[in-house]
């Protein structure tokens with residue numbers, strides 16, 4: 001039994017930043033790279049399933065350049081014996097329809113019994129990859145999952161799906177399925193130092209598009225949009241309260257008093 | 264004349280008000296493109312909703328009967344793909360909701376449509392449709408287009424477009440969707456727990472803390488501060504997810520909307536769309552954040568770029 005967990009290295013912009021020369025993204029010099037928060041929860045969910053049953057393998061997979069291996073090592077430090085990283089320069093700026101197709105290629109090789117992705121990655125917030133991956137595989141799928149009852153081998157899983165306003169849906173899904181996992185479903189563990197050390201020794205398979213029977217050109221055709229430009233939105237109307245913290249607090253207290261009086 | 268196809272959404276017998284916002288966005292897009300606007304109602308009894316979406320500017324309401332009472336992704340996918348096949352719309356639009364997250368990307372992938380999610384601006388230019396969405400925690404906007412795509416699917420950010428007031432008299436038609444094999448089954452809805460905690464939807468003054476609070480032990484001092492000022496303590500999602508405050512205190516899309524709030528003090532909250540969904544209507548938002556670029560400042564009336572602990576400490580001294 002195997003659970004495949006796609007994880008992503010996300011980019012966070014510095015406080016002051018500049019755009020790339022082509023204006024289509026942030027200049028990489030101003031980006032910091034981190035693991036996507038949602039993937040902490042999907043990976044934890046997979047580890048929980050693994051630890052509750054015998055003979056379950058959890059395999060983190062990422063689509064990203066060399067340094068994206070860090071996110072895999074971080075996962076492996078928490079559990080799991082091997083990871084997979086897919087990369088090709090053609091995947092630079094790839095949009096979620098393309099990443100989904102690449103992940104489908106990995107799933108075709110690995111034949112997992114379940115795939116858990118994050119609902120979202122916080123750099124671009126597309127919220128598409130998991131469900132598009134399910135479509136590419138022709139698999140059942142459920143998005144924004146906050147509860148999983150499933151023992152590997154079961155033909156169905158019972159899930160909770162978080163809706164708006166705190167409402168939750170209970171539903172069942174046929175397996176194998178792709179579930180996109182929402183924050184709060186569990187409490188992700190930290191990678192221990194010992195775990196991180198051990199993770200360095202664990203194998204990470206590097207795959208090219210060739211290995212997956214894909215080509216950059218055919219993937220390019222799958223792109224569902226093209227970025228024309230990025231720009232800083234007009235900054236908001238907040239009136240900034242300046243001064244020392246004491247002065248700022250004094251003014252803030254005054255404003256609260258005024259507003260309360262007027263209200 | 265092309266077509267803009269809006270997919271309406273409903274739950275527990277209620278039309279999702281966000282669908283009316285999408286209809287408004289579609290009608291605005293019609294004015295510049297000349298495309299007709301069709302609203303599809305996919306439901307067990309579409310008649311329940313057909314009248315509600317017949318807004319001025321809508322040309323056609325198409326009723327799509329399906330055998331399921333609540334949202335089911337395979338059913339929606341099959342219906343929307345069949346509609347798209349039959350009508351070749353230039354644009355398919357739906358609200359960027361949890362249900363849409365569950366089917367729209369699959370529709371786009373299967374139909375090989377152009378696709379952009381969480382879009383808050385859209386227009387036609389000489390080369391075709393252009394959509395605008397955010398990136399990097401709202402710090403940037405990105406403009407995207409869809410070269411070579413006959414059909415583009417957009418999920419539209421909620422609380423951006425104003426629903427249309429006036430009713431219209433669109434043609435009403437029916438469409439038979441192919442039967443879909445459903446791989447998920449709705450079991451039940453679970454309502455949020457009634458905790459007996461304060462009802463933040465009724466609070467007039469809120470002080471909300473976000474991840475900037477750092478750790479659980481720090482929560483208490485902000486509780487005291489809120490009490491001292493007569494504010495109700497609320498929070499962003501990570502605080503509730505960590506169990507530092509009950510879920511009933513969470514403001515936002517999957518939490519509560521602070522409907523009656525007049526002053527909202529946001530401390531250490533970045534201003535994600537999902538948080539703002541619950542508070543951006545508040546007339547007096549005051550934000551304290553270390554990061555001058557935090558998007559909470561784009562909706563705040565007053566802002567302090569600074570450390571929430573320092574400001575809190577000074578505020579306490581003010582009070583005494």
Ligand SMILES: Cc1cc2nc3c(=O)[nH]c(=O)nc-3n(C[C@H](O)[C@H](O)[C@H](O)COP(=O)(O)OP(=O)(O)OC[C@H]3O[C@@H](n4cnc5c(N)ncnc54)[C@H](O)[C@@H]3O)c2cc1C
Nearest residue numbers: 473474475499500515516517518531532533537538553571
């Ligand atoms: C389907 C869905 C539904 C969601 N529903 C909700 C919801 O209902 N409510 C909700 O809140 N979120 C919701 N989220 C999560 C949302 O996307 C964000 O992850 C969340 O709102 C971030 O919370 P935050 O602003 O506290 O944390 P962060 O985004 O991490 O921001 C923390 C901020 O604190 C600032 N800061 C740090 N330290 C200090 C300090 N000492 N002094 C001052 N400032 C400091 C930082 O600069 C930063 O801006 C939802 C997400 C999804 C996908």
